[in-house]
Amino acid sequence: MATQAVCKAQGVVASAIRSSVTRPVASLSCAAPLQSRKANVFVPQRPMGLRSRKLTTVTSAAANGTGLPIDLRGKKAFIAGVADDQGFGWAIAKCLAEAGAEISLGVWVPALNIFETSLRRGKFDESRKLSNGSLMEFAHVYPMDAVFDTLEDVPQDVKENKRYAGSEGWTVSECAAKVGKDWGNVDILVHSLANGPEVQKPLLETSRRGYLAAMSASSYSFVSLLQRFGPLMTEGGAAISLTYIAADRVIPGYGGGMSSAKAALESDTKVLAYEAGRKYGVRVNTISAGPLGSRAAKAIGFIDDMIRYSYENAAMKKELAATEVGNVATFLLSPLASAVTGQTVYVDNGLSIMGLAMDSKTLERSA
């Protein structure tokens, strides 16, 4: 499948489109149509912060007693991998909160200070608004670094790193112990984190250290979380992670072993679904999400190209909203999905089903 290279090959068109990506139009209504059949250039439909309104009508149906209910009142959800209001973790938290779940977060230690400061100063208040007018609350915000399982694993330089100073008990096992102490049990576990220090390097140029770091942060971290949180989880509970199509299709630019890490994550989802299913009665799934301009994705450097590529080539010609992933995650984490486990569920506007790049120059002749 052609990707970044296709966009780049389109010269003038691509640069004209690029300017529309960086300056979103002010179409504020979530109810506004997401697409135009005639549209042939990418125009983002909604600013990030307002994307969740439409979904809330879906998840809040339970509270009204209408429709098929997703009622998670009384359920406790631990979400690892939220450090702002732009990513999938936040959107999943919001949807789970709409459905009534209690939310606690595991925030990467180096990002904790700025997250807590922003939260305290009201920077996220607009994004925290639920459909009933209240603000999403977090029962607990724990420091966490998912690449360390126990304190013994933490090297001296990390212990002494000033970004970790002032926080303690942030390894996965210590964090799970705190959650167990505060909550007793957990019904929902969300892994929405990834990191690959050499993500911008092609696999052919990736070092062993970079490759293993990507695997550690992006796939083993999920194994570690389930190992430690599994014993806290209630029977009938569910866990979910986020994967990317680069696990089984070549996406040039998603390097450093990140494609390998996502492939491992998808494979592990099946094995963990079996093992955690038998041991704890817990379901395990992963969502393969389409491109989103989150903080992590922006750091990779080609997310605008991926968003444009998806807009032009996916089955549904519209931009993916994080809340669309949040809605599916909420379903998968709810009893409505009680027979769904071990699955990779694509939430990508149908990009993954396409075998042809619709904006390929080679198709112009027949257009």
Ligand SMILES: NC(=O)c1ccc[n+]([C@@H]2O[C@H](COP(=O)([O-])OP(=O)(O)OC[C@H]3O[C@@H](n4cnc5c(N)ncnc54)[C@H](O)[C@@H]3O)[C@@H](O)[C@H]2O)c1
């Ligand atoms: N954005 C996309 O286009 C896209 C597409 C498909 C899948 N995903 C996946 O979605 C998930 C969430 O990413 P996002 O794009 O929403 O970005 P994001 O920046 O919102 O989330 C990534 C989070 O990972 C956290 N993190 C990094 N290293 C960590 C560690 N060692 N311990 C604990 N937390 C750590 C970061 O602090 C951040 O909060 C990731 O698994 C990502 O690969 C993203």
